[in-house]
Amino acid sequence: MKLLNHATAYLAGLLLVVISAWAALFYFNMLDEIYDSMDDGLENQKILVIQKAAQDSTVLAQRSFEAGYFRVKEIPFTLAIHRKDTYQDTLMYMQNEKDFEPVRMLTTVFRHHEKYYELRVITSMVEEDDLIEDLLYSLLWLYLGLVASILVLNNLLLKRIWKPFYHVLQRLQQFRLEDAKPVPVQKTNIEEFQLLNQTVEKLLQQNVAAYQNQKAFIENASHELQTPLAISLNKLELLAESQPLQEEQLLQIGVVMENLERLTRLNKSLLLLSKIENRQFGQEEEVSMRALLQKTLDDFSDQIAFKDIRVELEAPDEVTLQLNPDLAAMLVMNLLKNAIVHNAKGGYLRIQLSKAALSIENEGKTHPLPADRVFNRFYKEEASASSTGLGLSIVKAICDLYDFTIDYTYRQGHVFTVRF
Amino acid sequence: MKILVIEDEPEMQDTVVRSLEQEKYLVETASDYDSALEKVALYAYDCILLDINLPGGSGLAILEELKKQQKTDGVIIVSARNSVDDRIQGLELGADDYLPKPFHMAELHARVKSVLRRRKFDGQNQHQLQNLQIDLDKHQVWVAGEELALNRKEYDILLYLVTNKDRLVSKTALAEHVWGDYIDQADNYEFIYSQIKNLRKKLKDHGAEVEIQAIYGIGYKLVTA
Numbered sequence: 081m082k083l084l085n086h087a088t089a090y091l092a093g094l095l096l097v098v099i100s101a102w103a104a105l106f107y108f109n110m111l112d113e114i115y116d117s118m119d120d121g122l123e124n125q126k127i128l129v130i131q132k133a134a135q136d137s138t139v140l141a142q143r144s145f146e147a148g149y150f151r152v153k154e155i156p157f158t159l160a161i162h163r164k165d166t167y168q169d170t171l172m173y174m175q176n177e178k179d180f181e182p183v184r185m186l187t188t189v190f191r192h193h194e195k196y197y198e199l200r201v202i203t204s205m206v207e208e209d210d211l212i213e214d215l216l217y218s219l220l221w222l223y224l225g226l227v228a229s230i231l232v233l234n235n236l237l238l239k240r241i242w243k244p245f246y247h248v249l250q251r252l253q254q255f256r257l258e259d260a261k262p263v264p265v266q267k268t269n270i271e272e273f274q275l276l277n278q279t280v281e282k283l284l285q286q287n288v289a290a291y292q293n294q295k296a297f298i299e300n301a302s303h304e305l306q307t308p309l310a311i312s313l314n315k316l317e318l319l320a321e322s323q324p325l326q327e328e329q330l331l332q333i334g335v336v337m338e339n340l341e342r343l344t345r346l347n348k349s350l351l352l353l354s355k356i357e358n359r360q361f362g363q364e365e366e367v368s369m370r371a372l373l374q375k376t377l378d379d380f381s382d383q384i385a386f387k388d389i390r391v392e393l394e395a396p397d398e399v400t401l402q403l404n405p406d407l408a409a410m411l412v413m414n415l416l417k418n419a420i421v422h423n424a425k426g427g428y429l430r431i432q433l434s435k436a437a438l439s440i441e442n443e444g445k446t447h448p449l450p451a452d453r454v455f456n457r458f459y460k461e462e463a464s465a466s467s468t469g470l471g472l473s474i475v476k477a478i479c480d481l482y483d484f485t486i487d488y489t490y491r492q493g494h495v496f497t498v499r500f
Numbered sequence: 501m502k503i504l505v506i507e508d509e510p511e512m513q514d515t516v517v518r519s520l521e522q523e524k525y526l527v528e529t530a531s532d533y534d535s536a537l538e539k540v541a542l543y544a545y546d547c548i549l550l551d552i553n554l555p556g557g558s559g560l561a562i563l564e565e566l567k568k569q570q571k572t573d574g575v576i577i578v579s580a581r582n583s584v585d586d587r588i589q590g591l592e593l594g595a596d597d598y599l600p601k602p603f604h605m606a607e608l609h610a611r612v613k614s615v616l617r618r619r620k621f622d623g624q625n626q627h628q629l630q631n632l633q634i635d636l637d638k639h640q641v642w643v644a645g646e647e648l649a650l651n652r653k654e655y656d657i658l659l660y661l662v663t664n665k666d667r668l669v670s671k672t673a674l675a676e677h678v679w680g681d682y683i684d685q686a687d688n689y690e691f692i693y694s695q696i697k698n699l700r701k702k703l704k705d706h707g708a709e710v711e712i713q714a715i716y717g718i719g720y721k722l723v724t725a
Contacts, residue, residue: 334717
């Protein structure tokens with residue numbers, strides 16, 4: 081629920097309570113006033129009837145209400161003496177409504193020619209149920225009107241007031257650490273929003289700076305490592321050539337060189353990763369994936385033959401993608417290499433290429449790998465001395481760069497699927 | 501053959517110089533931008549190994565200077581910055597090759613020899629070693645006048661070992677040279693061994709006067725019988 085409507089919901093609830101309370105109060109006050117005014121009317125009519133009776137004795141013969149609004153009945157003195165004017169609500173059959181309707185009745189006593197008469201004057205009364213109904217409808221409309229006005233007001237006024245907030249929100253939503261672009265801050269006079277803007281700005285800048293420092297560190301560290309690695313390797317090569325060396329010594333040199341070479345590969349892969357993440361690969365062009373797969377398989381033909389791997393390539397359609405050619409080659413190469421290196425001897429390698437996806441399946445370990453970790457840097461299934469553990473991270477980085485998705489599934493074989 | 505090594509890292513320079521001197525080249529050195537520029541302007545070299553990151557300036561500027569003076573020295577850029585841009589820029593400025601650090605000495609020798617060959621013999625050449633004759637253009641090999649049928653990988657291995665004759669070639673250097681960067685898992689070196697085995701057998705069957713020695717744990721060495 082949006083913030084604006086959230087406030088409106090609370091307001092609507094509160095209004096319901098307030099208006100209901102107010103309606104009850106208003107209803108009883110109004111009813112009170114109506115009775116007061118009716119009773120005044122009845123009093124007046126009483127006086128009129130009594131005056132009329134003084135002049136016209138037929139009035140005294142009005143025994144029932146049928147033809148008028150009053151009734152006169154002679155009563156003995158003993159009854160009359162204690163009587164006071166009483167007002168009461170009663171029901172009376174109404175011809176027009178064909179129903180009993182509430183009426184207000186004044187019962188009084190007057191004396192005429194030493195005789196006592198009871199006079200009842202009636203007046204039609206407010207129909208309370210109708211009144212309540214009418215009132216309820218009016219209030220409902222008032223309530224709806226109010227809520228609607230608040231909604232409109234919120235959406236016009238509050239939206240304008242909260243604009244800087246939504247701007248910040250949108251900015252955070254679109255923020256990418258790896259390509260942080262400076263966005264102009266929405267000007268505002270509201271202190272809280274100014275503070276919010278400043279805080280967010282500071283936070284983002286710190287994050288971007290930290291990220292870039294880290295990136296630069298990896299890059300510089302990798303660069304700085306190249307030269308000492310080169311010197312060490314080349315010195316060892318010179319040493320290995322110096323005669324005479326015993327086999328045992330050569331073996332030791334060989335092991336050191338192998339490890340230095342491993343370090344070199346690790347270093348190169350890290351550099352490559354940071355270059356991909358820094359988007360330092362430029363011009364894209366149409367890359368034919370089928371031709372690329374074919375070429376890469378050719379490059380690997382010796383390893384494939386050596387491991388006796390059956391290759392099944394299914395690429396019915398020509399698929400071209402807009403990619404940097406080096407990165408495209410890297411992507412395919414790392415995927416295929418992974419599938420060859422971890423393949424079983426005499427296993428199969430199934431490659432399926434379609435317009436939508438490239439999937440590479442290979443035989444290997446008979447249990448699934450942890451799908452959430454296979455793309456992590458330095459993830460290795462076993463402590464392999466030769467693997468860098470970066471190949472699939474590079475694949476993932478390239479996929480991320482081009483908004484491809486890659487996933488891993490296990491169904492008898494290990495399947496890596498890149499969806500374009 | 502005169503080679504100039506422009507390299508600011510003293511240890512690196514020393515290693516390269518020693519290795520090149522073993523091949524009987526005449527080697528000179530420069531350690532910074534100014535001295536490098538001076539040497540390049542004063543003398544002519546058959547091949548220059550050029551580091552891009554130099555104290556006092558960029559190696560690419562030296563390359564531009566060479567081009568401006570219309571010098572025809574062969575140039576191999578050696579750089580720790582293995583960036584595509586540097587490579588393209590360097591090659592566009594007229595460098596003959598680009599070798600990223602770190603590299604194997606065997607690879608450096610192969611590249612230097614290739615540059616020298618192209619510069620001195622206009623690329624046309626035959627390589628003769630004892631009774632082994634290699635045609636570099638046609639990719640053909642003869643032993644005592646009889647053609648040796650090799651597949652492409654075997655030919656590449658043989659040529660690389662011949663170029664580095666009497667030197668120890670590490671199996672990584674060999675693998676990277678022949679199979680490219682695709683090779684970077686040591687357990688894959690087994691299949692190199694099977695290729696070498698085939699090559700050895702063919703050389704022996706044809707009575708070649710060269711032999712590929714396995715140096716246990718490190719790699720191979722081609723020696724003349």
